[in-house]
Amino acid sequence: MSKKVALYCRVSTGNQATGLEAQVRALRDYCTRNNITDCVIYEDENQSGVKQSRPALDRMMKDVRDGFIGKVIVYSFSRYARSVTHLLRALEEFKKINVGFVSITESIDTNTPLGSAVFTILGAVAQLERDLIAERVRNGLANAKAKGIRIGRLKTRDSDLIRKLRASGMTFRDIAKIAKCSTGAVGAEMRAMKAEAKKKEINVVLDNPTVVEKLPTSDVHLGQVFDLNISDLHLELAE
Structure with a gap:
């Protein structure tokens, strides 16, 4: 053809x-x-x-x-x-x-x-066009951060309510209806709560000199000790 x-x-x-x-x-x-x-x-x-x-x-x-x-x-x-x-x-x-x-x-x-x-x-x-755009974006973000401007979307979910409802055993869907947010927001709050708990667990251990001496110095091994995904430590608390 x-x-x-x-x-x-x-x-x-x-x-x-x-x-x-x-x-x-x-x-x-x-x-x-x-x-x-x-x-x-x-x-x-x-x-x-x-x-x-x-x-x-x-x-x-x-x-x-x-x-x-x-x-x-x-x-x-x-x-x-x-x-x-x-x-x-x-x-x-x-x-x-x-x-x-x-x-x-x-x-x-x-x-x-x-x-x-x-x-x-x-x-x-x-x-070159892509690089220039990326550079302008980075410079803009750095400038905004220097001025104290918050980057990203504001958190609108009710964290305390979501956590209390989850603690009562409610499903993500039911929580979302009551808290008037998406199930994704509920999931984000649960991940944030988990990350906070891991941070507290690490801080408690690191405050004990005896335990610290026995811990591996590698971040990777430390993450394995606490069953921790290191990226969770930088979790943004935003929907």
Whole structure:
């Protein structure tokens, strides 16, 4: 079965119909110049390039994954994606299933040496973009912490009520109904209670010099002695 060539075009607002027509015309002209006849057009109107899920784009990607498409042609990179990360993710998927990608405006064809080079450059740019975002997030969190701002969601569950109800033998589901929280919140409170108990157990032991002398110095062995998951000690008391 011969595969078709997908022509994808997009405009952000509904009053850009002429822009959509111009893209279609440019794509058809490209196909004529390159003797491409078996093609199908996918048009997204009033769809932002920031959105990674769009009606026509989703249909095209399904056809690509189902093996009906052998090449994707767009008017420009920006018509397909507004972020390097989104574009690179698509290019990686196309490459994996041997689907070519052509951008008319940038004169890029991934089946050519230049196209392969651009693919590599985009990968480096996308990694840089991810690193910069991660760095900004870390700096923002550090700045907030320095100002005394609490990071994460506030705990809204009633810890005392949950613990008392659990001590009475009630199930998580019944506790959640009475405490007006989710069963997940009840479970989180139980894990927090367990972690607190372990901390107290450790503190009692470590306050006894005689016992401390007999304990292994390794954190791993210490965790084994107390049947303790070390990560429990850093448990956030938040839903």
